[in-house]
Amino acid sequence: MSMLKVTDMEVYYGVIQAIKGISFEVNEGEVIALIGANGAGKTTILHTVTGLIEPKAGKIEFEGKDITKTPAHKIVSMGMAHVPEGRRVFAQLSVYENLKLGAYTRSDKNEMEETLKMVYKRFPRLEERKNQLAGTLSGGEQQMLAMGRALMSHPKIILMDEPSMGLSPIFVNEIFDIIQEVSAGGTTVLLVEQNAKKALSIADRAYVLETGNIVLTGAAKDLMNDESTKKAYLGE
Amino acid sequence: MSFLSYLINGISLGSVYAIIALGYSMVYGIAKMLNFAHGDVIMIGGFVVFTATSATGMNPLLAVLLSVVVCTVLGVVIEKVAYRPLRNASPLAVLITAIGVSYLLQNVALLMFGANPKSFTSVVKVPALNLVGGDLIISGETIVTIVSCLVIMAALSMFMKTKPGQAMLAVSEDKGAAQLMGVNVNATISLTFAIGSGLAAIAGVLLCSAYPSLTPYTGSMPGIKAFVAAVFGGIGSIPGALIGGLILGVIEILSKAYISSQLSDAIVFGVLIIVLLVKPTGILGKKISEKV
Numbered sequence: 132m133s134m135l136k137v138t139d140m141e142v143y144y145g146v147i148q149a150i151k152g153i154s155f156e157v158n159e160g161e162v163i164a165l166i167g168a169n170g171a172g173k174t175t176i177l178h179t180v181t182g183l184i185e186p187k188a189g190k191i192e193f194e195g196k197d198i199t200k201t202p203a204h205k206i207v208s209m210g211m212a213h214v215p216e217g218r219r220v221f222a223q224l225s226v227y228e229n230l231k232l233g234a235y236t237r238s239d240k241n242e243m244e245e246t247l248k249m250v251y252k253r254f255p256r257l258e259e260r261k262n263q264l265a266g267t268l269s270g271g272e273q274q275m276l277a278m279g280r281a282l283m284s285h286p287k288i289i290l291m292d293e294p295s296m297g298l299s300p301i302f303v304n305e306i307f308d309i310i311q312e313v314s315a316g317g318t319t320v321l322l323v324e325q326n327a328k329k330a331l332s333i334a335d336r337a338y339v340l341e342t343g344n345i346v347l348t349g350a351a352k353d354l355m356n357d358e359s360t361k362k363a364y365l366g367e
Numbered sequence: 368m369s370f371l372s373y374l375i376n377g378i379s380l381g382s383v384y385a386i387i388a389l390g391y392s393m394v395y396g397i398a399k400m401l402n403f404a405h406g407d408v409i410m411i412g413g414f415v416v417f418t419a420t421s422a423t424g425m426n427p428l429l430a431v432l433l434s435v436v437v438c439t440v441l442g443v444v445i446e447k448v449a450y451r452p453l454r455n456a457s458p459l460a461v462l463i464t465a466i467g468v469s470y471l472l473q474n475v476a477l478l479m480f481g482a483n484p485k486s487f488t489s490v491v492k493v494p495a496l497n498l499v500g501g502d503l504i505i506s507g508e509t510i511v512t513i514v515s516c517l518v519i520m521a522a523l524s525m526f527m528k529t530k531p532g533q534a535m536l537a538v539s540e541d542k543g544a545a546q547l548m549g550v551n552v553n554a555t556i557s558l559t560f561a562i563g564s565g566l567a568a569i570a571g572v573l574l575c576s577a578y579p580s581l582t583p584y585t586g587s588m589p590g591i592k593a594f595v596a597a598v599f600g601g602i603g604s605i606p607g608a609l610i611g612g613l614i615l616g617v618i619e620i621l622s623k624a625y626i627s628s629q630l631s632d633a634i635v636f637g638v639l640i641i642v643l644l645v646k647p648t649g650i651l652g653k654k655i656s657e658k659v
């Protein structure tokens with residue numbers, strides 16, 4: 132069954148159309164990569180799906196429910212988490228307080244403690260630095276915090292916007308390992324990446340976006356060997 | 368001894384400024400707007416207590432409670448009706464609306480209560496404190512004001528550690544990211560206005576108990592000074608509001624006592640300008656440092 136289904140979605144910023152009627156779906160358990168050049172509209176798509184922006188046309192369904200007009204704060208409690216572009220951790224709050232905010236929609240304290248343990252296990256650095264202000268973490272640590280914070284809501288699907296941006300190669304590998312672990316743990320993943328090669332290497336399927344249109348889609352393996360994708364996105 | 372008693376008066380006035388400044392600061396920090404009607408909510412708070420006690424003979428403490436409720440509701444309604452529709456408008460449009468709301472409240476009060484000053488009966492029943500063999504007298508109002516301010520500060524600092532408090536801090540840093548955590552931004556902003564306006568009611572009662580003349584314009588000057596105090600201490604910061612308020616009150620009373628009562632306001636604003644030249648974010652204001 133498709134977990135997330137987007138149909139003919141159009142998004143405008145004022146009079147400028149950023150997304151020109153796209154459709155895609157994410158099935159339960161999949162890792163889906165959304166790739167495309169700067170300004171193609173990847174962030175806009177994620178923001179629209181999680182309810183931060185309202186689409187002008189089209190339909191967004193999550194587990195069969197229409198969430199096109201559902202406000203962002205309600206979508207979180209339905210089981211969708213979003214690791215935003217640029218991390219956007221709460222700089223003035225501690226690591227621990229950031230993680231607790233990630234679990235804002237949950238009421239069961241014990242379950243929350245369980246998830247916190249799991250997050251600390253996955254990101255030992257966060258536990259070491261739990262009382263440090265998030266704004267003083269390094270870029271890579273902030274990325275881990277942003278991911279940990281999203282996991283704290285115990286999501287069914289997690290949307291990640293360029294998690295490898297600005298990170299050194301070792302950190303990039305670490306982040307991609309974690310994405311695979313999250314996926315192996317049963318969470319569905321929609322991954323937006325500039326690093327198309329890396330993204331395709333862990334994804335099941337992918338969509339290629341060009342100025343607001345989906346121009347190519349298929350199994351990640353096939354796209355990796357596709358001549359035009361190679362030229363345009365893989366730098367080969 | 369007179370210096371000490373001036374100092375205590377300054378701290379007392381400063382405590383009122385601090386309570387008002389808190390409302391300014393919290394609203395600014397979370398809704399990113401200057402609520403210039405905040406001072407007039409103080410005046411409404413004063414009139415509610417005045418009317419309740421003089422017209423119906425209500426118990427003063429009950430009247431204070433009623434005033435807090437009325438102002439809390441008023442603050443939430445003002446936000447919902449006047450400011451929420453402008454959530455995505457330019458800051459200038461919001462500022463002008465706030466000034467409009469301020470005039471509206473003043474004129475409604477003028478219509479209902481007239482322009483003649485009402486003499487406010489202090490709600491404080493605490494006896495004055497005689498120290499140093501009667502050389503230093505601290506009035507009951509002063510004691511209640513300073514204690515209220517400290518209690519409010521402590522309560523608010525604790526509140527900020529709770530879930531709704533953390534949601535407030537999250538909204539003040541990044542509305543979008545807060546929404547992605549599941550925080551209802553509109554509800555959080557309403558809560559902020561509720562708290563700020565409830566505090567304004569308390570400030571109004573304390574102010575009128577110490578300076579018992581109540582007119583529709585009673586709130587405007589303390590409102591502006593509390594705004595100065597908030598900027599002084601670092602707008603958006605809770606301890607900043609406390610420190611800013613206290614310093615402002617002390618400077619005002621000392622310059623009234625030792626320099627000139629006409630010049631005291633000029634001195635207050637002059638000090639503000641110097642502080643802002645040296646430290647543009649105010650005493651405790653922090654520059655938000657973000658790594659990208």
Ligand SMILES: Nc1ncnc2c1ncn2[C@@H]1O[C@H](COP(=O)(O)OP(=O)(O)OP(=O)(O)O)[C@@H](O)[C@H]1O
Pocket residue numbers: 144147149167168169170171172173174175176216325
């Ligand atoms: N708030 C906004 N107002 C107006 N235009 C916007 C806004 N946000 C994005 N856009 C425009 O919409 C288009 C898509 O932007 P978007 O951020 O979705 O791209 P992206 O694929 O995420 O790019 P990048 O890889 O650089 O992050 C761009 O042309 C951008 O200029």
Ligand SMILES: [Mg+2]
Pocket residue numbers: 173174175216292
């Ligand atoms: Mg982007």
